[in-house]
Amino acid sequence: MERWVSLSVFLTIGFFAQFIDGTVGMGYGAFSASLLIGMGIMPALASASIHTAEIAVSFFSGVSHLRFGNVKKEWLLLLVIPGAVGGALGAYFLASIPGGTIKPFIAGFLLLMGVVILYRFVPPKRIPSPSRLSVALSNPKISSHKISALGFIASFFDAVGGGGWGPIATPGLILTENTEPRKVIGTINLAEFFITIVIAITFFIVLGTEEYDWSMIGMLLIGGAMAAPLAAYLCKRLPARMLGILVGTALIGFNVRTLLIALL
Template sequence: MDFITPAYLEALLPFIAVGFAAQLIDGALGMAFGVISNTLLVSVLGLAPARASAGVHLVEMFTTAASGLSHAFHRNIDWSLFSRLVIPGVIGGIGGAYILVHLDASITRPFVMAYLSIIGIMLFARSFGIPTQRKKPRFIAPLGLIGGFLDAAGGGGWGPVVTSNLLIQGTEPRRTIGTVNTAEFFLTVTVSITFIIGLGFEAFTVATMGLLIGGVAAAPLGALLAKRFPTMLLLRMVGVVLIATSLFSLYRALV
C-alpha cells in the first residue's frame, strides 16, 4: 500500500470524475462509457489504442457487473434478447481484441465514428415520431457479432452499435438498454482476458483505477435513471450523446 500517496490520490480524482460521469450516462442510455473513457485515454493521455481499450475493458468488467445487477433488480432485462446477443458478442469481441493487439485500430476508427454519428442522427430524428407499437427485432446475432468486434477493436462501441440498432428496429428503450448493458458484462470479461493474454497486466494504470472507482459508484444510479426517464426523452438523449461523442472522436481521429 506504499504507492497510495497524496500525489497518487490527487492523480486519481480526475479519472474518478470521468468514470462516474461516463458510467452514469452509460447506465441510463445504454452507451458511451467506452467511447468517453477511451477518448480521454487516447487523446489526452496519449495511450496506444490497444492499451487504452484494454484498460477500459478491465474497468468495464466491474462497471457492467454492477450495472447488470441493477438493471436486473429494476426488471429492465429482456432475457430472450439477451440470450441471442451474448454469444455472438463474445465471439466478435475476441476477434476484435486479437486484431487490435496486432494492428493499430486508429486506421478504422474514423469510419466507425462516422457510422455512429449517422446512427445518432437517425435516432434523434426517430425520437420525434416513435411508434407506440413495438416490434420484435430480426437482426440480432449478426448485430452482436459486429458490436462485439467494434467494441474491442475501437475501445468502445458495444452500446452505440447494438443499442442504437435495436432501437431503430423498434424495441423498447428501457428494456433494450438494460439487456445490452447486462450482455456487455460477458463481453468485457472475454475481451479483458484476451487483452491480458496479449499484453499482460500492464494495462492497469492510474487512469484505469480512477475510472473503475467512479464507474462502479455511478452504476446503480444509471439503472434507476433508465427506469424513470420517459421513452421519447430517453431515445432523444441516446441520439444526442451518440452524435456528440462520435463527432468528437471523429475529430480527434482526423486531426
C-alpha cells in the same frame, strides 16, 4: 504531483462516461476511449483498460436490469455466444496492429459512433399507435440469426474501438420495433457483462499485463462506480435527448481532433 493530476483526470473520465451511459443507455466506451486515445494512450491499451474497468460496472448494471424484469432471457444466449466470439476476435485484431497505424482508423470509427448517437437523439421520437405496438409485440419479426449477427458485429467493434456495443446493439434491436425498449436496454446491459469479460481476458492473454496502468483502471472503475447511482437516480429526470446530442457532438469533436493530429 503530475501523477495525481493524471489520476484525477482518469477518475473524472470514468465518472462522466458512466454518467452518460447510465442516463442515455450508451456511450461509456466510446466517450472514454475518445478521451484516452486523445491523451496519447495507444488504442489497444485504452480498449483493454476500459473493458477491464467496465467488468464491475456492467455487472451491477446488468443485475439491476435483471431484478427489475428488464431482460428478455431468450435473447441473452443469442447475443452472448456470438458476441463473445466477435469480441475476442476484435481484441486480438486490435492488439496485433501497431498503435500508430490503427489510431486514425479507431478515431474514425469513434467519430462514426458520435454520428450514430447524434442521429439516435436528434430525430423526433416516433410513437407507434397502440394497435400497431400491440401487434408488433405479440408478433416478433426479428430472427435469431439477425440477433446473433448483431451481437457479433457490435462486440467486434466494441473491442476494436473501445466502445460500440451500446451504440450499435441497442438501436439495432430497438429499430426492429417488436420489443419494448426497456427490454432491449436491459438485455443489452446484461449481455455486455459477459462479453466484457471475454474481451478483457483476450487482451490479458495477447497484451500481457505488464503494460497495464492499474491505477488508471482503478480510477476509471471508481469514477464509474461513483456515477452509477447518480445516473440511475437522474435517468428519468434529465432530458435524455439533450444529453444524447451533447455526447454525440462531443465524440465528433474529440475524434476530428485526433484524426487531424494523426493524419497531418
